[in-house]
Amino acid sequence: MTQERTLVVVNAGVSEESSTRRLAERIAQQGLNALRANGITATVSVIDLAPLAVDIARSLVSGFPAEPVRDAISRLAAADAVIAATPVYKAGISGLFKSFADLVDNDLLIAVPVVLAATGGTARHAMVADDQLRPLFAFLRALPVPTSLYAAPEDWGSPELGARIARAAGELAALLRTDAPKHIADSGWNGYQHTFGGQAVRAEKSAADLDFDTDLMRLAAGGQ
Numbered sequence: 456m457t458q459e460r461t462l463v464v465v466n467a468g469v470s471e472e473s474s475t476r477r478l479a480e481r482i483a484q485q486g487l488n489a490l491r492a493n494g495i496t497a498t499v500s501v502i503d504l505a506p507l508a509v510d511i512a513r514s515l516v517s518g519f520p521a522e523p524v525r526d527a528i529s530r531l532a533a534a535d536a537v538i539a540a541t542p543v544y545k546a547g548i549s550g551l552f553k554s555f556a557d558l559v560d561n562d563l564l565i566a567v568p569v570v571l572a573a574t575g576g577t578a579r580h581a582m583v584a585d586d587q588l589r590p591l592f593a594f595l596r597a598l599p600v601p602t603s604l605y606a607a608p609e610d611w612g613s614p615e616l617g618a619r620i621a622r623a624a625g626e627l628a629a630l631l632r633t634d635a636p637k638h639i640a641d642s643g644w645n646g647y648q649h650t651f652g653g654q655a656v657r658a659e660k661s662a663a664d665l666d667f668d669t670d671l672m673r674l675a676a677g678g679q
Contacts, residue, residue: 485624543575
């Protein structure tokens with residue numbers, strides 16, 4: 456039986472021709488190839504953060520994600536795997552990428568495989584993906600693959616970059632060809648802290664899920 460997977464790219468590049476988007480596209484294509492070699496069909500969905508920049512900023516200030524941001528988070532929630540790609544500014548991941556991540560529910564990506572990728576103007580920033588992206592996704596309890604990716608201008612014609620992309624894609628395919636990520640999330644789901652009314656699929660709750668008969672809720676409502 457053919458398995459189907461959804462790859463979601465989160466691209467923080469600020470133009471259609473940005474090196475960050477180019478790197479993300481190469482990773483996505485290699486991911487599709489690696490999955491196909493394992494008998495798994497997949498589709499790719501791209502979340503470009505640049506057009507959402509104003510909505511992301513407003514959402515951070517108001518504390519309530521605007522509709523375009525909610526739609527992007529919903530697409531992320533449906534991902535079987537994520538390719539996270541950011542440019543490096545002043546030795547750090549972009550503020551746009553971090554601001555979007557700050558709006559994502561903490562339980563949205565539990566046990567979801569992630570490829571970490573960054574681009575920059577110099578090889579001096581090669582460790583940013585591991586130093587900054589990896590701890591971020593560890594906090595979100597995702598599953599970053601072992602091989603992170605970084606591309607400086609001199610790397611684009613290098614066979615080493617292609618080899619690293621292929622290796623990261625292979626690691627992603629290895630995680631997705633089993634149900635291990637789902638089992639990891641399922642086995643500890645009730646032990647994780649969830650966002651009330653959040654967008655994590657298995658954590659969806661509404662007012663209808665509240666038990667108003669508990670002592671605490673009766674006191675909160677002014678009863679005894």
